[in-house]
Amino acid sequence: MRVAVVGAGAVGRSVAELAGDYGHEVVGVADSAGAVVDGVAREGRREDEAGVDVAAAFDRKARTGSVGEASVESLLSGPYDVLVEATPTTLGDAQPGFGHARRALERDRHVVLANKGPVAERYDDLQELVADSAGELRFDATVAGAIPAVATVDSMGPERVEAVRGVLNGTANFVLSRMAAEGLGYEHVLAEAQELGVAESDPSFDVEGTDAALKCVILANVLRGGGVTLSDADVAGITDLPPSALSLAAEDGRTVRLIGEVTDDGVHVGPRLVPADDPLAVSGTRNVVQLETTDAGQMELSGRGAGGPETASAVLADVDRLAAE
């Protein structure tokens, strides 16, 4: 498939770098300042000349601040089979990611999202566009990185998944794991996580539960066929959690995890007590998704919930699914 990538952060870059290994061709990469595009389909060009030179594009970005001097518009209107949307997640109108997805679907091209905004905040708008398009939409990378949560729900059948619970934010889980293991306070562990690069300089999106809530909202939309946005979620973070809560839990063979839940009662995210040997009690930056099913009981999927190559592998698995159809 000819893949165009919008967004050149860790995920977009890994998608562009790995796409060739998956048998796909990168025909364009855009960042917020510019783009590099594989011109028009040139007649008589040799196969090994096809696509953009990804390594050169990222060298250029390191030197000049952008992958290239073409416009994002030229990428969006250029030749591609799949648009990979990997710009930063935004709330509310989910722009510019939503607009990029719309452009592709209106041109009957496929869209694979790594950006959570469009499927968390404008799921119904997207599905309307999909209904009128020959293109399809996939977004497994938006929930728990490498873990194939959406594909597994799809393959079980959403109507046979009664509830989903999970640890969906690696930063928050790292902080809680360290607080519990070392008896340290929140601020101390957060500073450590920032030094290690596990937490961002503004960690609010992660530690206040917003990121986990977006993932739950996306899963809720999959289970219910739409109708859910972040405003429907009941969200609490871990910023006010005293170390004593963790030590009290430990005395009782339990621990505290930031759990996201999608149940008949809606979408809830907050710190919860879980038994220390519970499948939800994953450690460090790992994520886990637990499906409660009608016929197969509880099932857990765990792995790396973030990271460039990890999330890119989920994006490219979605591209492969589109290619197989």
Added chain:
Amino acid sequence: MRVAVVGAGAVGRSVAELAGDYGHEVVGVADSAGAVVDGVAREGRREDEAGVDVAAAFDRKARTGSVGEASVESLLSGPYDVLVEATPTTLGDAQPGFGHARRALERDRHVVLANKGPVAERYDDLQELVADSAGELRFDATVAGAIPAVATVDSMGPERVEAVRGVLNGTANFVLSRMAAEGLGYEHVLAEAQELGVAESDPSFDVEGTDAALKCVILANVLRGGGVTLSDADVAGITDLPPSALSLAAEDGRTVRLIGEVTDDGVHVGPRLVPADDPLAVSGTRNVVQLETTDAGQMELSGRGAGGPETASAVLADVDRLAAE
């Protein structure tokens, strides 16, 4: 899809009973003594008369010992889109399961296996039949019941899965979990498991590692495109494990699990020490499959590895995948 089910044990029965919920029609069920078949396609028949009466068939089996008086042959040569093969797993020539699958593929029908024999012992023969057939073959139910291990490997791409490890036999894991938790000996716990129905009266297939090895062989065939049979596996069970091994492990924060591995070094099954908080240290009858991937690190899938409805849900997910193509 019109589904014919061969094998009327716990799995075959659950497939027949649940197929309607998944939107499919059961057109035949066979056990070792006979079959019930939806006659020939009758012209002018009303939609709601289609298919066999599954509840009546199993009532009949309870009374007479068989679901019906028709021949298995009439089922195999009758009208169906998918043959579900759920007869007991056999080694070596994998008969009669292999022959049932061959009949269906030669008639250009799809085959979904719950029976491990054909894909563990005659994978290459099956793939030859598939190559000449318009029918396809799926077998996710043969590995770890409800856990979508094969589908996940397929979606990652087998060439990007470097190794697979797992706890693939619930009976052996139950015995080890109880030995560790209670400090009891193997024979004592096995008798308890037999009383609870977790172990069969002849448990050798489970406790000697054969069942776990068959699942590893199937995964090895998926990863390598074939060429592996049970005779290639190095297999040890748990029958000689002294309780002292478990208590020594516990003193060191570890436990013992019967681990199956598919690596570049081949297929190995045997008791292994694992840290008590390792993702492989699942408890009771649960199974876990760990994938070591090139781009996404380690990923675990855990859940119920056996049981009628659980395994049937994997069979019917495979039927759904065929229907979606």
